[in-house]
Amino acid sequence: MEQEMVLKNENSLSSSLKQMLLKLTPSIKKDGIIKSLKNTGITLLSILMFIGLWQMGSKALYNKEADYRIEKALTERGEEAAAAERACIESGDSSCQPNTLPSPSQVWASLQSLIADHNLIGAKKNAFAKKMAATNEKMIAEGKDPIVYTGRASFVDIVLTSIKTVFAGFLLAMFIAVPIGIIIGLSPSLRSAFNWFIQIFKPVSPVVWYLLVFMIVKTLYIGDSSDNAFVISFISVGLCAMWATLVNTAMGVASVDKDYINVAKVLKLGTFQKVFKVILPSSLPLIFTGLRITLSVAWMVLIAIELLAQSQGLGLFVWEEFQNGANDSNSKIIVAMFVIGIIGFLLDRLMLAVQNMVSFNKNEMA
Amino acid sequence: MAYLELNNIYKTYGEGENSTEVLSNINLTMEEGEFVAIVGFTGSGKTTLVNLINGLLQPTSGEVLFKGVPVTDTSHERGVIFQNYSLLPWLTVGQNIYMAVKEAFPKESKKVLMERVKEYVGMVNLSPAINKRPKELSGGMRQRVAVARALAMNPEMIIMDEPLGALDALTRGNLQDEILNIWSQDKRTALLITNDVDEGIYMADRIIPLKPGPNATLGPEFKINIERPRDKTAMNDNPEYKKTRNAIIEYLMDIGDERKTVSDVEYKLPELTPKSFVA
Incomplete structure (x- = not known):
């Protein structure tokens, strides 16, 4: 049966x-x-x-x-x-509650209050948009910038900002590390020329990267009143996280199977063809392993960098709640902790799925 | 002028004291349209010899002449079938061959090239598998793809480095017939490297044993005077076949024995007597 x-x-x-x-x-x-x-x-x-x-x-x-x-x-x-x-x-009574590690039920209550808060802010936003619709239309017609809602960000907005930052940082890391990795993988002399650079900058702490980026971006944005916190944080995240991809790409390109190189030689493929048709496809699995590590590192350093850069993300949320010291601050921090963990896990799964999709030797993947 | 000429080839790997001479004093001439087999033990430097002829390696001294011109690089005129198939695993059968064809005929339109790919895939009986990746194919099918890839480039000479070495006996037999079939259509010059004497006798016009390395060199050649097309079963009773086969095997056994005695180093033990502490 x-x-x-x-x-x-x-x-x-x-x-x-x-x-x-x-x-x-x-x-x-x-x-x-x-x-x-x-x-x-x-x-x-x-x-x-x-x-x-x-x-x-x-x-x-x-x-x-x-x-x-x-x-x-x-x-x-x-x-x-x-x-x-x-x-x-x-x-x-809330005025004299001990302030310590919150219980699971308190955290659950905080999560619900954060969601309720999000709905409330959402409703406010909608009302604002409705109220301003006519005015904004007129302003756009006159060639002026429309008035946008500038109230407090909800928890969901904060999470979205963090995800946006991490993806911007990840893309930056990818666009820097993959081409450089390929170039230094192809040439042993360039590899030894770059080696000291990689070895020295790889272990640098996220905080120091943030300060370095801050120094540069601050000067570049001089006289510009717009908010550069997002720019600073995503560049710092990208610079912190790109090393795994750089090293893995260089290694993957440098260690292409000798048989494939022989095939390329016997077919007399040009340099461009050899790189794009033989070397890159064969090193894709390693490149994606690197990108997966990069994404998880990016998510991990993001919290610290957002805190420093005052970017409206989870890092700043956690820090502000800690400074705030309200009754439910501790439980909100724990909520943020779980959200960070779960999103990190989902990002890793996402990368694993992409990695399995692009790599030709599916059986050898973990 | 011979079609392919190898004059006093020496090939050494490594430098100074650590150098090993893999090939020494190799001399070989091949005429156009000839099918020559080189038979040797594993590790005797067969692949090195192949790579010298196809241009992947350069000899330490001596010269390889192809149609009178020294070989300095690989060329589309000499097609290679590798021992381990060497198909690109991320491309399908059709794409693997297309890549080669496109390099060999850069001026042709895509449509003409695709026709050519289909033709050669059909020639090795793989039409149903044209969109499969090498992982999904058996060893024999993969080697067929490699054969099709080499032939589709329309080389003047075809070099095979133990192409059937990794296959089981039945598949091996089938593929031997297929390769001979294709070869007999336009009689390209062919060089087959193998470790199977029977395969050599069945396929080639001449067999040359390679004395095992280090310092591998070519032995005396054996002409195979059996008319084509050859029949495997009938060949077993052919006195000419028996004679040649016995001669080659005897020769190989002899140099095998020679190699054993040569490599036997006698170790002298120091003379030691137990020391007495009683005195």
């Missing part, structure tokens, strides 16, 4: 041979389902355990902080004040 159901579900493997194999080896298929169920179960269980540990940890920290406050009130202002403090904490 179960076996039949399995077969029905395997529509994609419709060839009769595969069906026959399935019939012959039902236990393997069944094992496969049990195994995947088991894996999902283990994942769910570990998530529950993680939340449980987090809950316990935050509870312990909460109690410690609460005890300290009551103790302090007792020693400094006497028993009456201590009792009042205890009553205040237990009542859940």
Whole structure:
């Protein structure tokens, strides 16, 4: 019975041979389902355990902080004040809540409040656009810039800014690192000429890259009142993250299979043809491995750089919430942490998919 | 003037004390339209010899003359079939051949070139696989693509470096017939490097053994006086075939033995006696 159901579900493997194999080896298929169920179960269980540990940890920290406050009130202002403090904490009044690691439920509540806030701002934006529609039309007709909404950015806007920055940085890194990588991969003498440069600049910290870019961009934008935070942050991100692509591209180009080079020689391909038809396709897998590392590094350094550059992204959001010190600031920081982690994971999956799509030796990919 | 001439070829790898002489004193002449096979043990420098003739390598001393002109670079006049197929894995069968054809006939229109690709893919019986990538093909099919690629460039001479070495016996037999079939159509000059004596006898006009390296050199040549087209099964009873085969194998066995005794170094053990601590 179960076996039949399995077969029905395997529509994609419709060839009769595969069906026959399935019939012959039902236990393997069944094992496969049990195994995947088991894996999902283990994942769910570990998530529950993680939340449980987090809950316990935050509870312990909460109690410690609460005890300290009551103790302090007792020693400094006497028993009456201590009792009042205890009553205040237990009542859940926001004015005297201990400020520590937030519990999972607090983080969840913060996430919902951030979404509600986003909807609210969205509604405001729409109202603003409606109100200004007529005026803006007139202004555009007169050749003036239309008036845009300049209110506070919502959490979703902030996340989008960060993604935009990381992609701009990633593209910059790609456009710098891939051509240079190819050129130095092709020529051993250029490779040794560039080697010291790569070795010295590769380990430089994101903060220093930011300062360097700041020095240059600030002067370039002199007399221009427009906001250059985005420009500074994406250039810094690109410069930080490009090294993996540069090194991998150079290595990929330098280590093309001798057989392919011989083919190119025997066919008497021109230099251009040789590079674009033989060397580049054969080094694509390594180039994409480099690009994948570059994207993950870019996302990682982005937070620090946005913080420094005051660019309206997740990095600045986290820093401002920390400085803000409101009751729900800590839980908002944790929300941002999860959002950063999940987006980083999704970006990596995206790159892996692209990498598998372009590379010819699919079986050798991790 | 011979079609292809190798005069006193020496090839050394490395420099100074670490140098090894792979080939020494190689002399060979081939006439136009001839099919010559060079038979040798693995590691005897066969591939080096092939690369000298096709122009991928230059001899340390001596000269390779092709139609009287020294060989300094690869040329479309000499087509090469490599031992390990050397197809580009990211291109389909058709694209692999198209790339070669386009280089060989740069002035032709795309339509004419595509026709040519189709013709040669059909010649090696791979028309249904024209849009497949090398990964999806068996070893024999891949080598057929390599054959088609080399022939589609319409070379005057075709150089085969153990083209069937990696294939199973059945596929090997089929491909031998296919290559002979194509060769007999316009009798191009052909040089076959192989480690299989039977293959050499079946396909070539002349067989020349390569004495194993280092310092590999060519041995005496054996003429194969069996009329074409040759029949594999009938050939087994042909006295001429038996004679030539035995002669070549005997020769190869002899130099094999020679090589063994030469490489046997005698180690002298130091004379040691246990020392007594009792005294």
